[in-house]
Amino acid sequence: xxxxxxxxxxxxxxxxxxxxxxxxxxxxxxxxxxxxxxxxxxxxxxxxxxxxxxxxxxxxxxxxxxxxxxxxxxxxxxxxxxxxxxxxxxxxxxxxxxxxxxxxxxxxxxxxxxxxxxxxxxxxxxxxxxxxxxxxxxxxxxxxxxxx
Ligand code: HEC
Numbered sequence: 001x002x003x004x005x006x007x008x009x010x011x012x013x014x015x016x017x018x019x020x021x022x023x024x025x026x027x028x029x030x031x032x033x034x035x036x037x038x039x040x041x042x043x044x045x046x047x048x049x050x051x052x053x054x055x056x057x058x059x060x061x062x063x064x065x066x067x068x069x070x071x072x073x074x075x076x077x078x079x080x081x082x083x084x085x086x087x088x089x090x091x092x093x094x095x096x097x098x099x100x101x102x103x104x105x106x107x108x109x110x111x112x113x114x115x116x117x118x119x120x121x122x123x124x125x126x127x128x129x130x131x132x133x134x135x136x137x138x139x140x141x142x143x144x145x146x147x148x
Contacts, residue, residue, distance in 0.1 A: 012062075015062040015063060016061070016062050018062060018066075020062070020065045020066060020069045021069055021073060022055055022059065022060075022065070022069055022072075024051050024052060024053055025051045025082075026051065027050075027051050027052065027082040027083075028051075028082060028083045028084075028085055028086065029082075029083065029084050029085035030050075030081060030082055030084060031081045031084040031143055032084075032142055032143050033133065033139070033142070033143060034133070036129060037129065037130065037133050037139075040122070040126050040129065040130060041081060043119065043120055044108075044109045044120040044121075044122055044126075045081070045108070045109060046081065047072070047113070047117070047120075048071055048072050048075030048076070048109075048110070048113070049075050049076060049078075049079045049080060049081050050076075050080060050081045050082040051076075051080065051082035051083070052082060053072050055068070056068070056116070067112070071110065071112070071113070079095055079098075079099075084143070092140070092143060093140050096134045096139070096140060096143065097134065099130065099134065100130060100131050100134050100135075103122055103127050103130055103131075104127060104131070106122075109121070109122070
């Protein structure tokens with residue numbers, strides 16, 4: 001029993017030395033949105049979908065660090081609000097529609113995230129604000145023209 005515990009401790013210490021990519025690359029061009037929409041996206045999505053991730057203390061401790069960094073790096077690959085300029089016009093529109101789809105189905109923000117960040121969970125009111133903004137049409141143009 002003691003040997004197993006000792007082995008676990010050694011493994012736990014050992015995995016702390018496995019490098020984890022925990023970066024915040026420079027912001028290229030942030031998505032342009034009215035303040036109320038920006039506030040929602042920042043509070044609920046930016047930790048995984050921007051280059052402004054707030055890395056919590058537990059994101060520095062393996063094996064949790066692997067999970068957090070994995071979600072952030074994967075999230076950024078799918079959608080990065082800080083690199084809004086890298087998407088073609090059509091792609092941006094598609095992403096905006098996907099955002100509505102994902103929040104309506106309650107797929108986003110991820111449950112593992114709202115567990116530790118309860119205030120990031122979206123209520124119907126905020127989901128509707130996002131939906132109205134995307135469906136306005138003008139919102140799409142605005143986000144494409146990057147006015148702020
Ligand atoms: C804890 C990290 C995390 C948070 C917070 C988060 N996402 Fe995601 N998101 C991911 C990951 C990881 C993926 C890619 C894998 C997947 O689709 O599950 C993703 C994928 C997506 C996609 C692309 C789906 C596709 O089919 O390509 C959209 C759109 C999206 N998220 C929107 C949002 C929105 C909007 C919010 C905030 C309301 C949000 N996400 C919050 C991690 C996150």
